[in-house]
Amino acid sequence: MTATPTPAKGLATRELILEHAYERARVGGLEGLSIGTLATDVGMSKSGVFAHFGSREDLQLAVLDAAARRFMAHVLVPALSAPRGLPRLRAIVAQWCEWGRMHTSGCVLLTAAGEYDGREGPLHDAVVAQQAGWRGELEKGIAQAVAAGHLRADTDAPQLAFEIYALMLGLHHDAGLFGFEQAIGRVHAAFERLWRSWQP
Amino acid sequence: MTATPTPAKGLATRELILEHAYERARVGGLEGLSIGTLATDVGMSKSGVFAHFGSREDLQLAVLDAAARRFMAHVLVPALSAPRGLPRLRAIVAQWCEWGRMHTSGCVLLTAAGEYDGREGPLHDAVVAQQAGWRGELEKGIAQAVAAGHLRADTDAPQLAFEIYALMLGLHHDAGLFGFEQAIGRVHAAFERLWRSWQP
DNA sequence: CGTAAAATAGCACGATCGTTCGTTCTATTG
DNA sequence: CAATAGAACGAACGATCGTGCTATTTTACG
Numbered sequence: 182m183t184a185t186p187t188p189a190k191g192l193a194t195r196e197l198i199l200e201h202a203y204e205r206a207r208v209g210g211l212e213g214l215s216i217g218t219l220a221t222d223v224g225m226s227k228s229g230v231f232a233h234f235g236s237r238e239d240l241q242l243a244v245l246d247a248a249a250r251r252f253m254a255h256v257l258v259p260a261l262s263a264p265r266g267l268p269r270l271r272a273i274v275a276q277w278c279e280w281g282r283m284h285t286s287g288c289v290l291l292t293a294a295g296e297y298d299g300r301e302g303p304l305h306d307a308v309v310a311q312q313a314g315w316r317g318e319l320e321k322g323i324a325q326a327v328a329a330g331h332l333r334a335d336t337d338a339p340q341l342a343f344e345i346y347a348l349m350l351g352l353h354h355d356a357g358l359f360g361f362e363q364a365i366g367r368v369h370a371a372f373e374r375l376w377r378s379w380q381p
Numbered sequence: 382m383t384a385t386p387t388p389a390k391g392l393a394t395r396e397l398i399l400e401h402a403y404e405r406a407r408v409g410g411l412e413g414l415s416i417g418t419l420a421t422d423v424g425m426s427k428s429g430v431f432a433h434f435g436s437r438e439d440l441q442l443a444v445l446d447a448a449a450r451r452f453m454a455h456v457l458v459p460a461l462s463a464p465r466g467l468p469r470l471r472a473i474v475a476q477w478c479e480w481g482r483m484h485t486s487g488c489v490l491l492t493a494a495g496e497y498d499g500r501e502g503p504l505h506d507a508v509v510a511q512q513a514g515w516r517g518e519l520e521k522g523i524a525q526a527v528a529a530g531h532l533r534a535d536t537d538a539p540q541l542a543f544e545i546y547a548l549m550l551g552l553h554h555d556a557g558l559f560g561f562e563q564a565i566g567r568v569h570a571a572f573e574r575l576w577r578s579w580q581p
Numbered sequence: 582c583g584t585a586a587a588a589t590a591g592c593a594c595g596a597t598c599g600t601t602c603g604t605t606c607t608a609t610t611g
Numbered sequence: 612c613a614a615t616a617g618a619a620c621g622a623a624c625g626a627t628c629g630t631g632c633t634a635t636t637t638t639a640c641g
Binding site (some may be wrong): 191194225226227228229230232278 | 617618619620621622
């Protein structure tokens with residue numbers, strides 16, 4: 182069926198490692214990743230794991246990238262099948278909430294934002310680029326909703342995108358500490374108020 | 382003047398260690414704290430530092446507690462001199478924003494929430510207790526504003542407290558990644574809308 | 582001043598860290 | 612079959628980790 186275009190067979194191993202690393206990073210963050218424990222997870226030697234990435238930092242970058250791809254595939258891609266404008270925006274939020282439910286025990290992207298927002302280096306740059314890109318997607322969706330007349334013409338897209346993001350941060354925060362069910366109720370209520378306050 | 386009731390002189394050393402540890406934890410989190418580097422910071426031996434806390438975990442708990450005390454002293458205490466109700470609530474938010482400006486490079490309390498929300502143990506419990514306590518203070522302030530007629534009588538205090546907290550999470554997130562000045566503008570705009578939507 | 586207690590230093594331990602190196606195994610290719 | 616490239620292993624490295632122990636120094640008190 183799906184023939185591997187590149188003959189690389191050991192590339193599947195790399196993917197397997199990233200899968201385990203992703204789960205580890207959800208709990209302990211990218212900074213908590215260690216090649217030794219990771220090697221035990223996948224049943225390989227430390228040097229075997231190490232060879233796939235060349236350095237711990239490159240492993241962390243690969244995990245961050247994998248997390249971003251997962252997020253986009255789970256949140257943005259399904260929402261694109263909803264009609265442009267507010268419906269798609271609502272679909273994005275709905276998928277995002279579902280993502281939050283699946284990641285109550287920790288999200289790699291948000292954890293990474295907290296880990297590297299005060300430092301320098303490739304990981305910081307990657308986090309900023311990832312976050313800026315996602316914010317841009319949000320703003321694009323908002324602009325489409327404005328163009329479709331679903332939101333007020335004078336809607337401040339970056340402002341609304343910020344408030345949406347803030348609510349999702351609140352969801353993740355409260356879900357992790359106080360439980361998802363309570364948090365998602367608050368988020369839904371807040372979003373209804375938010376949409377209403379920007380409706381034309 | 383202020384005579385030390387307990388004769389402990391070396392207790393000042395403990396405070397000095399906590400001061401350095403607090404600064405370290407702002408960047409690297411409580412999980413990034415190491416007794417070795419901390420000892421170098423304060424110019425002591427590892428064992429000398431270690432003896433003040435008995436274990437790394439107790440050190441982390443002490444830093445977390447110190448951070449909470451600092452937060453309360455900087456945000457809640459000054460706001461208590463403002464009149465009850467909405468003015469005090471606004472004062473809390475204002476002081477909180479100022480706290481956020483001072484901690485653009487990382488806040489121990491928020492970092493800790495992200496580090497331990499998916500784990501078990503004393504640190505998790507301490508974080509939950511700290512966050513629940515602060516949320517309770519917010520709700521108390523909201524209830525007073527409702528009682529004073531500054532907010533609608535049917536105001537859902539936990540809901541409003543959640544939304545306030547979410548905006549502050551947004552401030553910290555955006556300030557760390559995209560700069561404080563841009564973020565604080567968005568937060569101010571969002572808060573004005575928020576107060577208005579709950580006014581009687 | 583002398584003495585008990587607290588504070589700090591020094592040293593060592595087992596463990597783990599990221600990384601390097603040389604070797605072995607496997608599979609593809611000519 | 613022989614040659615070659617890639618993948619994984621195993622051992623070792625220097626460093627650092629948290630944590631015990633035992634001296635030694637410093638402080639507080641009678």
